Amino acid sequence: MPANLTPEAQAKLAKYSEARSIEEKIRALEEFLSVAPKHKGAENLLLWARRRLAELREELEERRRKRRGSRGPRIFVEKEGAGQVVVVGPPNVGKSLLVYKLTGARTRVAEYPFSTLLPVPGMLPYRDIYFQLVDTPPLSRSAPQLVSRVVGLARNADAVVVVVGLDGDALNQYLEVRDTLAEHGVFIEKPRGVVRVERTRSNGVQVVGPGRLVDATVNDVARLLAGYRIYHARVHIEGEVALDDIEAALFHAIVYKPAIVLANKADTHGAERAYRRLYSYLSERREKSVWLLPVSAVTGLNLGRLGELLFRRLSIIRVYTKKPGSEPSPTPVVLRKGATVRDLALQIHSDMVDYFEYARVWGPSAKYPGERVGLEHRLEDGDIVEIHSRR
Ligand SMILES: Nc1nc2c(ncn2[C@@H]2O[C@H](COP(=O)(O)OP(=O)(O)OP(=O)(O)O)[C@@H](O)[C@H]2O)c(=O)[nH]1
Ligand SMILES: [Mg+2]
Known part of the structure; x- marks a missing residue:
């Protein structure tokens, strides 16, 4: 059953989703909480509203600090590249070393747990695109303040990489990360x-x-x-x-976020046993669609395979546009799998669809090179598209 809110409470949520500024969103949520019914059906929405309010207040606080010119901590990370991927996991499993090895970002690596307290983004190149990897503080029930920070980052990301350590009980670590995220409404197993x-x-x-x-x-x-x-x-x-x-x-x-588990420290003693347990658990739950890759940040094992996995996991395609008579652009437009010429046109310019005449396509989705297609033509990864418009 839906939450069955009163029209008044619904109106407040409508106000929230129409709000442009953080301040307006906070006000709308506060008003919603003050009028929301307390019955069972509305429980989940209430819980969400409280958590969202806490996240927004933290974001507002950070903006204020920045406006005052202080170089204080940054809790939120603006998206860049073809997809934002947060790297989460328990303390000391090698999240920071992995993000450093994959992107060169200046993360903080240490032998002791809780060394990372703030997110650090870096860019992972893959073919002609980049993925943004974000190193995060550890997820641990013993540090609830950090949990809400990490969950906030995960909620906003396009995919999640869960790092676990094969020098410990990797399966248990995975389960704890999964459950902690789920308690806050972020699901990494496909519902x-x-x-x-x-x-x-x-x-x-x-x-x-x-x-x-x-x-x-x-x-x-x-x-x-x-x-x-x-x-x-x-x-x-x-x-x-x-x-x-x-x-x-x-x-x-x-929210549901597609996930890849990186079983790190594959170079350590006993890693194989820990890996086998994790592998058999995840393969029994194949329909949950969590992918697994053993890696070692120290030896570099399998690090070169993450780009390809992320590309597939994010369900995106790369489409290269070209102007009549010139070469295709070297940097592709990134679209969701299943996207059409209309989606491409909208991405390029909001007017493009109105003045659209036809497009020519070369590559996997074209029946023959230079096929003439309309707005509803479905594009494939690697297509080259030339749009002809009336101006
Ligand atoms: N043997 C081995 N050690 C690793 C590997 N990856 C990381 N380490 C070591 O594990 C320790 C923790 O690494 P970090 O990258 O700081 O771990 P973290 O997960 O970011 O830790 P927190 O930020 O505290 O949560 C460091 O001493 C690393 O050198 C690996 O693949 N193999
Ligand atoms: Mg770290």
Whole structure:
């Protein structure tokens, strides 16, 4: 069942999602919490609202510090490159050394636990693109202050790399990281259903994707969204999705992040045994879609394979644009798998679709080199596209 909020509480959440500034968002959430019903159905949303409020307050505090010109700690990391990937894990497993080895970023590596207290981003090159890897403080129930910081980073990221240490009980470390994140609404194991709500400007509420609505119709979805003053949206669903899941996704109360587990310190004594246990656990739960790679930050084992795994994990494609009569651009546009020429045009310029005439495509999605296609043509990784427009 959806949360069944009063119209007043729904209006406050609508205000939250329409808010532009952090201050407005904080005010809307505070107002929501003051009017929200306390019944069971609304529990999850209330929990989310409290946590989100705490994250926003921390972000506001940091902005204020920066405005005052102080060079104090940075808790949030702006996205760069083809995807932001946070590197999380228990203390002392080698997160910082891995991010340093993969990106060259100046992380802090130490023999003792809790050496990293603030996130440090670095860029990992892969073919013609870069992934942003973010080193983070350790996740440990004994340091709750750090937990909310790491969860905030994970919630905002495109994917999560979980680092565990094969010199210890790697399986247990994985389970603890997974559960700690899940307690805060960040899931790294694929849930029964996955929802992504994309706001659009026209065409009403559409439900798309390979999933199935459970005990609900598209009309029910439209009604739910209308309660939050959302009249145009594309709701992507995968797996089995209930109205509840859509409501949670609206406010990012519950998010699913694709994950790769790096089993680090493969060079240490006893690593093989620890790895086998972790491997058999994850392969029994294949449908949860958590990927595993043994590595060693010290010897460099398998570090060269992470780029390819991230590329597949993020479900992205690279599309190279070109102007008539010239060479394709050396840096691709990064799109989601399944993207069409329309998505590409929108990414280039918001006007592009209005003046679009046709496109020519070379590469995997073209039936023959230079095929002439329309806006709905589905692109593939490595395509070269030339857009012809009326101006
Ligand atoms: N043998 C071995 N040691 C490693 C490996 N990776 C990291 N280490 C060592 O493990 C220790 C911890 O490394 P860090 O990179 O600081 O670990 P961390 O996970 O960032 O630690 P916190 O920031 O405290 O959570 C250091 O002494 C590293 O040299 C590895 O692959 N093999
Ligand atoms: Mg560290």
